[in-house]
Amino acid sequence: MSDLLDARSRRAKSTFLYPLLLLLLLACYFPSIISRALVEGDRYSKSCKNTIQGRHLLADDQGYVCGVLSINPLSGCCPQTSERFSCQGCNLSSQCCDSYEFCVSCCLNPSQTVKQLAVKMKVAKHATAGTYGSVFNYCTGRCRHNSASVVHENAYASEMHHCFSSQLNSSGLVMPHSEVESSDISIIIARKGESCTSACRSKGQTCILRRLLDLNKCEVLQKYLSCKGACVGSIGSDQPAEVIDSAPRHLHPGACLFTTKWAFLSCDGSHPYTRRLCPCA
Known part of the structure; x- marks a missing residue:
């Protein structure tokens, strides 16, 4: 008889404990589930245009x-966990990529394309041609x-034939920007230890990453900075820049630095002993 009572008691306890444990689990995880759902729901409530053809x-x-x-079939959006503004397989100097989708993604990066210029650019050369109207369309x-990326009618001028630069020549190669012709950017000297992102923002502008290549030259550095300690090739995300006079001797005080590794070019880089030369728009 006592065994029967014990069994009933255990069943009663388990019947009470299981719902209690379930409530505790819900209390712990439900807020994060709801929060995640709201974030995803907010993203997918906004429909996206996409490249479709891939x-x-x-x-x-x-x-x-x-x-x-x-891709979300209802919104047309990629998951936010995907790569954003990726320049995989792209040459930032020529602004050409080996993949159409990564070309579009890289082009959409605000540091690569100036919205105000892109939306006003004509789709074709003739006078009656319309404009792109949006950065995505551009x-x-x-x-x-x-036609500019093809030679002999049936061959590409380069393996990287997806280009978003607005300056293609007849050979399909991107015409280099002349530093003198940089009317679309403002060249700003940042404060000591300041990034180009911050320096441009202080002027109400945005740092244009691709134009750092135009400034990463001794002749350009020497035009805007004193470069008293010569011009030295280096590696760093704070370059092109000038080393301040009060820097330690091993850092070459007064010298101008240009990076020999283009992959290190960054609008966000900074160094406590350098002043950056920044392209802003």
Whole structure:
């Protein structure tokens, strides 16, 4: 009889404990589930344009790149966990890429394309041609193959034939920007230890990453900075820049520095002993 009572008691306890444990689990995890759902719901409530044509990849108008099976079929958006503003397979100097989708994603990066210029650019050269109207339309239009990227009618001028630069010559190669002709940017000398992102923002502008290549030359550095300690090739995300006079001797006080590794070029880089030369727009 006592065994029967004990069994009933255990069943009663378990019947009470299981719902209690379930309530505790819900209390712990429910807020995070709801929060995540709200974030995703907010993203997917805003429909996206995307490149549509890719067999394996897509790029949406927020700059995300994802596999075709990852795209949200209702919103047309890539997951936010995807790569954003990715320049994978791109040459930032020529602004050309080996993949259409990454070309569009890279082009959508505000540091690569100035919105005010892109939306006003004509789709074609003739006088009656309309403008792109949006950065996404500009990027998808520029990154497609065009006659300037083809030679002999059936061969590409380069493996990187998806280009978003607005300056293509007849050979399909990007015409280099002349520093003297940089009417679309303001060249600003940042304060000691300040990044170009911060220096441009203080002027109500944005740092243009691709134009750092134009400034990463001794002749340009020597025009805007004193470069009393010569011009030295270096490696660092704070370059091109000038080393301040009060810097330790091993850092070459007064010297101008240009980076020999383009991959290190960054609008966000800074160093406590340098003043950066920044392209802003």
